[in-house]
Amino acid sequence: MKHLALLFAITASISQSFAQTHAQSASQSSMTQPPAKIQAGIATTLPADQAIAPLLYLASDRLKGRYIGRPEIDTAAQYIADQFQSAGARTIPGANGYFQPFTLSFVRxxxxxxxxxxxxxxxxxxxxxxxxxxxxxxxxxxxxxxxxxxxxxxxxxxxxxxxxxxxxxxxxxxxxxxxxxxxxxxxxxxxxxxxxxxxxxxxxxxxxxxxxxxxxxxxxxxxxxxxxxxxxxxxxxxxxxxxxxxxxxxxxxxxxTATPIRELKLKNVMAFVQGTDPNLRGQYIVLSAHYDHLGVAAQPQMEEGKLDSIYNGARDNALGSTAVIDAAKYFARYPPKRSVMFVTYSAEEEGLLGSEYYAAHPIIPLAHTVYNLNIDNASYNDTTLISLVGLNRTSEDSNIINACKAYGLSVNGDPTGGSLFFESDNAPLALKGIPAPTYSLGMRSFDSTIFNRYHRLSDETGNMDMHYAVKFIRAYILSALYIANDATQPMWTKGDAYEPTWKALFNPGK
Ligand SMILES: [Zn+2]
CATH class of the missing domain: 3.50.30.30 (Glucose Oxidase; domain 1)
Structure with missing residues (x-):
């Protein structure tokens, strides 16, 4: 999640009132198999230790906080590409192998x-x-x-x-x-x-x-x-x-007379699995998360009794990248009706730069990109909860609520009341009209229990509840499955600010 300093000041005082759960009818779900059978397939494909293995690696000190200015960001990108490949997810025609390279330029x-x-x-x-x-x-x-x-x-x-x-x-x-x-x-x-x-x-x-x-x-x-x-x-x-x-x-x-331009070469990492339904496989569900984080502090600092300098970014967003990798592993084995694109973005922490680049240079045409379930995290303070930033805004809420329920998790909305919607990689595709919420760790309220981990050195795997992390990942995959199999194309809720853009994208002339 990108820098929120200003937002914190505005929202800290109102955070308590937005924690609400939504109980929608399970009958709206498109599930065709009993969830228990699907859940068994998810658990077999992704036993707990294997499900969290990418999290432990990406958030390890070895990757030095996955900062765009350090070489370890490329190590992370290559690791994710290798994971996609070994999962059996394919390269997307038009991409450079599993990568979408882009350049950021800096000047004085x-x-x-x-x-x-x-x-x-x-x-x-x-x-x-x-x-x-x-x-x-x-x-x-x-x-x-x-x-x-x-x-x-x-x-x-x-x-x-x-x-x-x-x-x-x-x-x-x-x-x-x-x-x-x-x-x-x-x-x-x-x-x-x-x-x-x-x-x-x-x-x-x-x-x-x-x-x-x-x-x-x-x-x-x-x-x-x-x-x-x-x-x-x-x-x-x-x-x-x-x-x-x-x-x-x-x-x-x-x-x-110009000063020299410094160029930084970065990569989004992407793959896809083709859908099984000949009528729906032309529609893509995008599963996304950013894999960059903040790198290494200039000076070691004492946090929670520990002197540290590496911003491991376990929650933000090694966990999200891991869920996308795990989804690729599951869907390569059990492809759904629609096609699924997996993407991990770079340079999110600098202001959504990787996802903005993608939205401006899409590899899958936007008119074939029917939904984006992004993941990003600050921290969590309720392990019975998933926070869906963008709840009540798209037609897929019931699918996500049902999937979470199958793992004993309830779903609330953005605990800040809506400000988080533009703070992560869902925003650039949403602005193009594509229904795109962000799936996050449970935030019952947006308070010091969140701020004390958000963009802190202590955002590490050692202080995470890994049972919860596994449930978070599996409920994400089940959510994505329900959406990818939904008989109806996902859309914005009637009257949503993005509904006209959606109509223009998917129903030109109407
Ligand atoms: Zn962040």
């Missing part, structure tokens, strides 16, 4: 760049901030369009010109509001083949200093950087002469 701002408009010159780092770092040596017309209303762009010829906008009205709030909209404007300008976006940012010192410090170190280049036009904020103090009047055209001289 150029220390020496300047931007001159008329008689005013701005220096990168001091009075100008460059949001990416490429070489620019350009002397070109600049047209001022005032504020950033896209309507004003209609009919303007911007090809080969810089565009200057006025943003902010002197306050932090107005600057923040306008800066949150510029990415969209940048895309519009890019389509119009403008040379770059210059933002005349009228704000207070606090906001400018905060932006400066956010941009002062290494920062990640936007994934669309390869095609994005340059974007530069220019410091404007209330009372300064306007750089250019709205509608006026001047000249801009931009001289920036």
């Amino acid at each position: 701002q150029s220390p020496t760049g300047t931007i001159t408009i008329g008689s005013r010159t701005f220096s990168i780092g001091a009075t100008a901030l460059q949001f990416d770092a490429e070489n620019i040596q350009l002397n070109a017309p600049v047209v001022c369009i005032g504020d950033d209303s896209a309507a004003q762009l209609a009919g303007l010829e911007l090809k080969g010109k810089f565009v200057l906008i006025d943003a902010g009205s002197g306050t932090r709030a107005s600057a923040h509001k306008d800066m949150s909209k510029v990415r969209q404007l940048r895309q519009v300008l890019q389509a119009k083949q403008a040379l770059g976006l210059l933002i005349n940012l009228n704000t207070d010192d606090d906001y400018w200093t905060a932006l400066q410090s956010a941009m002062s170190g290494e920062h990640r280049v936007e994934p669309d950087k390869a095609t994005a036009i340059p974007m530069i904020a220019l410091r404007y103090h209330a009372g300064d002469q306007p750089l250019l009047a709205k509608g006026a055209t001047g000249n801009a001289s931009v001289t920036i």
Whole structure:
């Protein structure tokens, strides 16, 4: 689960009231075999010690916290690929073997760049901030369009010109509001083949200093950087002469020598099992979890009487990766009606980067991807419970509730009341319209018993209830089986915010 510091502050006080169980009718389930028989097959395929073996390995000190900046992340990826292969799950055509490689790029701002408009010159780092770092040596017309209303762009010829906008009205709030909209404007300008976006940012010192410090170190280049036009904020103090009047055209001289880009090569790991039903096997259920975590602390720290420095991430999310591996082992032996895709994502802890990359570059077409049951965890404080982040939002609740019930587990929803939905790898596919909740360890309330393990050195296997971990894994597999065999295609609950996107994806024209 990605960093939740801000969320904690907001939700800690309201957490108690959301712990509720849902008792839905078992008759809605699509199960065709008695659960006991299926459970026996799951137990035979995955005896307890074998079920948790990947958890013990992935969360071991040897993997050093599976951080994207360390070589052990590749060891973890290769291990998961080997597990998929030995399970008998197949590579997905279009992937690179069991991998989907992607690259993250990091840059620093150029220390020496300047931007001159008329008689005013701005220096990168001091009075100008460059949001990416490429070489620019350009002397070109600049047209001022005032504020950033896209309507004003209609009919303007911007090809080969810089565009200057006025943003902010002197306050932090107005600057923040306008800066949150510029990415969209940048895309519009890019389509119009403008040379770059210059933002005349009228704000207070606090906001400018905060932006400066956010941009002062290494920062990640936007994934669309390869095609994005340059974007530069220019410091404007209330009372300064306007750089250019709205509608006026001047000249801009931009001289920036880029710093080297550092590239980090990462991988999502994936496999699939083909479904048995000729009418349903074209539909895929995605079983996902992230396998990266936080690595090694800069300084060893004392936690629970133990000096430690490795963020083992046993709950978050070696357990989730293990359940996906175990699901591959079970479904390769007992394929369900629909096809099943297994994926473990990288770089979740940095902001869902692996799953965002996948959603933007799907290997199985999204219109064939009918459901995603993601797994992620902070910690747990109730071993009779599964927390389904996204409960009451998709048609598959009853399947998951019935599967959990077969293992003596009840199901509650997001104990924060909904904020966790965007904190894990279910979100990028959900935003594409695919019903996608996250299956998590039981959180009766979102309180210190969760925070004391979440992103802490003590998130280790040694203090986990392994009987519960096995039940968690097996109930996940049974849930996935019921969903993959459901006669009806999964959908969002009627009236859900994502229902229109779902309709557009699966029923174009209706
Ligand atoms: Zn996490």
